[in-house]
Amino acid sequence: MELFVEHGYERTTTADIAARAGLSERTYFRHFPDKREVLFDATHALDTLVVDGIAAAPADAPPLDVLAAGLRAGAGMLDGLGDHARARTAVITSQGELRERELAKMSGLVTASAAALVERGVAEAPALLAAEAGVAAFRVAFERWVATPGGPPLPDVVDTVLAELRRVVAPA
Amino acid sequence: MELFVEHGYERTTTADIAARAGLSERTYFRHFPDKREVLFDATHALDTLVVDGIAAAPADAPPLDVLAAGLRAGAGMLDGLGDHARARTAVITSQGELRERELAKMSGLVTASAAALVERGVAEAPALLAAEAGVAAFRVAFERWVATPGGPPLPDVVDTVLAELRRVVAPA
């Protein structure tokens, strides 16, 4: 992050990153599969928080409510990390390959969430659709939260956006 | 596509692709920004079909219905191209970077659709949410359609999935 913020992502080589960590470039690639992945270390933690939150939700709740509980749990992880999140987001949005990787991570969250819903007995089709819609809402909420420092905490924004989503997608 | 199907994406070099086209590798990179992009030539056409479909929808329809019309229009483009779509999808799903690029293209469709909705007077927030949800449904529909040769045409699958989405996201 220091290097990326100071010199920009593209102008930072993997050799630079490794040197800053006091390691060789080869060793960097033993810890991360590629240059992008250093910025996406925490996403696995988010996934497990959401999945656990889904598993812990009340048994009789409808799928999207269950997912909402999971997403709130995941959102809680970012409490107080607003500044870091903003810096990281600035780096990511500055570079196409990084934006793609971020989308891929969100797609992984969709898959994990859908699987967690299926685990609870939700049928595959609605599980996938709920996961897609819910994670999309999470992404939108995250963008808003990052764009408004000093605003409401992320879990609240997630709730707000989910409510908006329900209104927009309401059956005719 | 011939090279990718025959030897696999990773084992095909950009020099191979250029040679098959009777050009130099350098010239390949004058036509496409990177190796992945050869497989995503048609996505721009899909975008414009959807955007035009949105613009042409009845004036008083709610946002998600408008988007549905656009997505149906876009889906029509793939009529009769099931075999090609399957081959292409097989290549894309076989490779991480290609899946990422596909997600990026879908994200571009979200942005374009949301902008087209805003153009019609929809407020930004609901436009973005409708676009996210609608395109997610389109993606799910596309997956289903590709997985079931001989099944219903894509526009119908899109309608089906959108209806399912409405049910799943229905306000409590």
Place this chain on the structure above:
DNA sequence: ACTACTGATGACAGCGACTGACATGGAGTG
């Protein structure tokens, strides 16, 4: 017809991301 000018291409050199192979060294184990 002669002369620009333009636009697509080729040729070449070079950088940086990534990988395979082998060597080294230090921590633990018998």
Place this chain on the structure above:
DNA sequence: CACTCCATGTCAGTCGCTGTCATCAGTAGT
């Protein structure tokens, strides 16, 4: 004290991608 791991370093090589310069149409202008 050997022996075995496991993390790391080193080195060479491939491939995606870019900058630069030359070539060579075709086209326009005079």
